[in-house]
Amino acid sequence: MHACSLSEEAAISVIRRLLGSRAVAALTSPHSVDHYLEYLHPMLTVALVRARVVEVIRDTAQASTVVLRPNGAWDGFAAGQHVQFGVEVDGTRRIRCFSVSSSAARADGTFSVSVKAHPDGYVSQFVHRDLRPGTIVRLSQAGGEFVLPARVPDDLLLLSGGSGITPLMSMLRTLRDTGHRGRVTFLHYARSRADEMFTAELDQLAGAEFAHLHRVYTREPGRGGELTGRFTPEHLERLGVDPAATLGYVCGPAGLIATVRDTYERLGAGAMLRTEHFKVPAVDTDAADATGALTFDESDVVVDNDGGTILRQAEAAGLRPDFGCRMGVCNTCAVKKNHGAVRHVISGDVSANTDETIKICVNVPVGDVSMAL
Amino acid sequence: MFGKRKPAPIEPLSASSHDEAPKPLVGADAEKRSPIGLDYMSYEQLEEFGNELDTVRRRVLDDLGQTDADYIRRVIKVQRAFEVLGRIGLFFPFFWPVFVAGIALLALAKILENMEIGHNVMHGQYDWMNDPMVDGKRYEWDIVAPAQDWKHGHNYVHHTYTNIHGMDRDIGYNLFRIDKDQPWYPSHRFNLPLAFGLMLVFEWGVMYHGVELDEYLAGRLPKDEFQARKKRALRKIGRQLLKDYLLFPALTLPLVPFTSWWVPLAVLGGNAIANVIRNIWAFNVIFCGHFPADVETFAKEDAENETRGQWYLRQLLGSANISGSRLFHLLTGNLSHQIEHHLFPDIPARRYPEVARDVRRLVEKYGLQYNTGRLSKQLLSVARQLATLAVRPDDPYQRGNSPESKALRRARRERQAA
Ligand SMILES: Cc1cc2nc3c(=O)[nH]c(=O)nc-3n(C[C@H](O)[C@H](O)[C@H](O)COP(=O)(O)OP(=O)(O)OC[C@H]3O[C@@H](n4cnc5c(N)ncnc54)[C@H](O)[C@@H]3O)c2cc1C
Ligand code: FES
Numbered sequence: 001m002h003a004c005s006l007s008e009e010a011a012i013s014v015i016r017r018l019l020g021s022r023a024v025a026a027l028t029s030p031h032s033v034d035h036y037l038e039y040l041h042p043m044l045t046v047a048l049v050r051a052r053v054v055e056v057i058r059d060t061a062q063a064s065t066v067v068l069r070p071n072g073a074w075d076g077f078a079a080g081q082h083v084q085f086g087v088e089v090d091g092t093r094r095i096r097c098f099s100v101s102s103s104a105a106r107a108d109g110t111f112s113v114s115v116k117a118h119p120d121g122y123v124s125q126f127v128h129r130d131l132r133p134g135t136i137v138r139l140s141q142a143g144g145e146f147v148l149p150a151r152v153p154d155d156l157l158l159l160s161g162g163s164g165i166t167p168l169m170s171m172l173r174t175l176r177d178t179g180h181r182g183r184v185t186f187l188h189y190a191r192s193r194a195d196e197m198f199t200a201e202l203d204q205l206a207g208a209e210f211a212h213l214h215r216v217y218t219r220e221p222g223r224g225g226e227l228t229g230r231f232t233p234e235h236l237e238r239l240g241v242d243p244a245a246t247l248g249y250v251c252g253p254a255g256l257i258a259t260v261r262d263t264y265e266r267l268g269a270g271a272m273l274r275t276e277h278f279k280v281p282a283v284d285t286d287a288a289d290a291t292g293a294l295t296f297d298e299s300d301v302v303v304d305n306d307g308g309t310i311l312r313q314a315e316a317a318g319l320r321p322d323f324g325c326r327m328g329v330c331n332t333c334a335v336k337k338n339h340g341a342v343r344h345v346i347s348g349d350v351s352a353n354t355d356e357t358i359k360i361c362v363n364v365p366v367g368d369v370s371m372a373l
Numbered sequence: 374m375f376g377k378r379k380p381a382p383i384e385p386l387s388a389s390s391h392d393e394a395p396k397p398l399v400g401a402d403a404e405k406r407s408p409i410g411l412d413y414m415s416y417e418q419l420e421e422f423g424n425e426l427d428t429v430r431r432r433v434l435d436d437l438g439q440t441d442a443d444y445i446r447r448v449i450k451v452q453r454a455f456e457v458l459g460r461i462g463l464f465f466p467f468f469w470p471v472f473v474a475g476i477a478l479l480a481l482a483k484i485l486e487n488m489e490i491g492h493n494v495m496h497g498q499y500d501w502m503n504d505p506m507v508d509g510k511r512y513e514w515d516i517v518a519p520a521q522d523w524k525h526g527h528n529y530v531h532h533t534y535t536n537i538h539g540m541d542r543d544i545g546y547n548l549f550r551i552d553k554d555q556p557w558y559p560s561h562r563f564n565l566p567l568a569f570g571l572m573l574v575f576e577w578g579v580m581y582h583g584v585e586l587d588e589y590l591a592g593r594l595p596k597d598e599f600q601a602r603k604k605r606a607l608r609k610i611g612r613q614l615l616k617d618y619l620l621f622p623a624l625t626l627p628l629v630p631f632t633s634w635w636v637p638l639a640v641l642g643g644n645a646i647a648n649v650i651r652n653i654w655a656f657n658v659i660f661c662g663h664f665p666a667d668v669e670t671f672a673k674e675d676a677e678n679e680t681r682g683q684w685y686l687r688q689l690l691g692s693a694n695i696s697g698s699r700l701f702h703l704l705t706g707n708l709s710h711q712i713e714h715h716l717f718p719d720i721p722a723r724r725y726p727e728v729a730r731d732v733r734r735l736v737e738k739y740g741l742q743y744n745t746g747r748l749s750k751q752l753l754s755v756a757r758q759l760a761t762l763a764v765r766p767d768d769p770y771q772r773g774n775s776p777e778s779k780a781l782r783r784a785r786r787e788r789q790a791a
Contacts, residue, residue, distance in 0.1 A: 027620055029612045030513035035506060036457070039450045086503075091442030093503040324529025327684075329718060331497030331509050332529050346681075347431055357500045357508070 077142030086138035103173035116163035154182030161252025292367035328362035340369030400677030423682025456482035466639030480650035488706025522583035536691035556773030575652035662711035
């Protein structure tokens with residue numbers, strides 16, 4: 001990595017602090033200092049997290065790992081957390097959430113995310129196929145509660161399915177690098193060995209002291225260890241994991257998470273389980289107009305889509321979003337759509353982008369939609 | 374698999390037959406049709422006219438991409454460079470060529486920031502980029518008027534009810550008589566000197582307009598809303614004044630021992646001049662966009678129940694363009710294409726010249742007016758208009774304070790109360 005001397009680092013941090021100060025903000029008002037620095041160089045920002053793509057590694061035919069070098073605005077992460085990852089394609093920034101997959105103990109100033117390409121997914125396909133080293137991506141700070149406790153217990157269960165392996169891989173690597181002593185059960189379900197991410201590294205870790213790795217290939221019953229098929233409570237029994245005594249982390253398809261949750265709850269150990277959903281939105285443009293649920297994320301309100309404009313449905317649900325013309329002219333009602341598809345009532349266009357700003361006075365939901373309202 | 378399927382049919386929408394209609398424009402009698410545009414075409418043609426414009430809009434929106442993103446970023450980059458260089462130039466008042474260049478650059482930077490960047494970004498023209506730096510909701514501009522209240526008065530009120538008497542508060546800004554359908558009051562005698570004064574302090578006029586004191590006094594704006602507007606305006610004024618007239622001048626204090634005591638004052642003066650230059654420019658561009666003589670205005674009754682086609686037509690007839698070079702268009706924030714801007718306020722302004730070709734085609738097809746001319750011509754027309762309409766009309770019904778007008782208003786009030 002860049003060999004920065006301590007004094008150099010201290011100087012840089014003082015400059016950052018200075019640029020981020022209120023005095024400088026008063027001089028650049030009404031803009032932020034990043035509104036200026038960004039145009040000097042996109043990596044120079046003080047508050048906005050940016051990262052340069054160092055390398056894109058093809059893990060499998062359908063998954064890639066992106067190694068990133070963040071700028072100084074990055075506060076670091078805890079294993080298990082995720083970042084909002086923004087790439088600009090044809091002028092539009094597309095933002096998706098990806099879990100960090102690298103070790104939190106990595107000292108070279110880089111970290112990585114690992115992405116499984118969804119058949120019709122925009123960003124995951126772009127990352128897998130077109131993302132090139134040198135590209136600058138827009139990030140958020142790392143977030144999420146799916147992390148190890150401050151004092152890590154000896155026994156842990158890290159359970160994942162498919163691309164849900166990413167946050168658990170970060171935990172496993174971190175535990176390895178921090179010299180964890182204890183019994184970590186790492187149980188992963190992939191369709192096949194060819195589909196599995198991180199295969200080489202998992203193979204290497206097979207003999208590790210601190211962790212017992214069990215990989216189940218659901219469509220290749222012969223190849224994995226002693227377990228076969230999808231997850232069942234017996235799998236835990238066979239591995240000698242007692243949910244009541246083992247803090248569990250699970251991430252993967254919703255079905256898997258639900259089954260594991262059931263298992264823990266049936267044993268009265270619900271409090272011992274941490275879960276993370278990837279929530280890949282499902283969009284059904286064929287749905288008749290008035291199906292699905294309309295979720296107002298910030299108000300924590302869910303209503304059945306009645307086919308009216310989102311503005312009208314929000315008002316009917318008791319929310320008070322801003323509006324002006326109510327005819328798509330003034331942009332007063334523009335709000336971020338977190339995910340789902342909407343249809344423009346004037347043009348008839350359907351747009352299904354995750355994380356885009358729409359005018360709610362002229363858009364009706366098509367199926368499930370969630371709004372930042 | 375996705376996106377290719379034909380969308381399920383949706384109800385064709387006009388500006389009035391759906392929830393999305395500007396509420397007050399839905400007349401009491403839902404059957405009554407708006408007569409706007411009947412001088413030029415039939416209802417069927419109006420419908421077709423609206424559809425054709427919708428198609429143009431669609432085509433441009435579908436085509437937006439990297440070049441548009443690169444364009445606005447390049448403009449911002451140039452603007453930032455001008456601003457920083459201008460501010461540096463202002464630190465050299467003892468070397469006047471640099472000082473003057475500093476003022477010019479800062480004025481240019483403010484013009485670009487307010488017009489091509491601020492105004493257009495706040496219309497949501499670049500929301501499709503999903504970049505928080507050019508997000509219409511978050512952007513705040515370098516002027517004393519707070520974005521939020523300006524957006525309400527401009528994006529919503531002015532752009533929806535364009536040139537409708539009693540609804541568009543931008544017709545003469547409650548200050549001038551700029552249209553003969555406005556009642557004349559004695560204060561309008563001062564149309565021209567008032568306009569000249571407003572030109573110099575235009576940013577303050579915009580701020581004051583956004584506070585909507587007149588609406589509050591007339592009982593149309595709740596007190597808490599008015600207070601909130603006042604508070605936002607004061608906060609923004611404070612920040613702008615602090616920056617331009619206190620902090621930047623103060624930064625030159627260390628130079629005083631080596632130069633002269635008046636250096637900070639010169640910096641302050643330079644800031645003031647840059648702000649005034651911007652004011653003059655913005656005022657002229659904006660007045661030429663709506664107030665030349667042939668621009669049409671509308672009665673509220675006529676606009677009721679208008680269709681989308683009629684809404685478009687009202688925008689077209691209610692605006693005027695200014696012709697000029699590319700640089701000129703850039704410096705006006707492409708508001709020199711006021712007509713196209715009013716038809717499609719949320720399309721990136723750099724696309725207006727392209728859109729103008731379609732608009733002109735439609736203008737020809739339907740035999741409409743397309744009001745355009747050089748800056749000098751439009752300015753002259755505005756000045757003449759201001760001067761002519763300042764004269765007390767003979768017709769007592771055109772005078773707001775005549776007994777006849779008062780009786781008429783009383784009768785209308787009684788009719789409404791009944
Ligand atoms: C906390 C969290 C952590 C995550 N971590 C990871 C991770 O580590 N690794 C990982 O790979 N993923 C992760 N995800 C999932 C990730 O954020 C994305 O949802 C996923 O990669 C799909 O994004 P996309 O852009 O490829 O798909 P999108 O373009 O968002 O599409 C999503 C779905 O909608 C459908 N669709 C898209 N466009 C249309 C259209 N026009 N009409 C109809 N349907 C359409 C597609 O079929 C697709 O299945 C995580 C998610 C969350 C919430
Ligand atoms: S309320 Fe004006 S665009 Fe939606």
